[in-house]
Amino acid sequence: MTGNAQAYELLMVGVGLLVADTGTIQDRLRSALLEFHELEASDFSSEETRHKFAYLMKALGVDNAGRDQVGASLDRLSDDEAMQYARRVYDLFLDTARDYFRKG
16 A cells, blocks of 8 residues: 555545535535545655645645635635535545555
């Protein structure tokens, strides 16, 4: 295994919340972000995954200066926009899982 175990585990929990938590898609996305918002792009082993993570965090207003206000902009997202970001979280999880379980 070559990927970051913490990134894999936090994203796994986040994806679980996207799927099983109650509330609006914005609420579930916020719950997912709260699970992994403290990760840094450098926590991911591939350049592509680091880029996806950095894009997602910036797009959702979770940057280094504002991590204490995780997802404050989520309420302004339409359901379709929030669903697109939820899919990006899932895609990020799949990349992280691939990296984690890749044999070194």
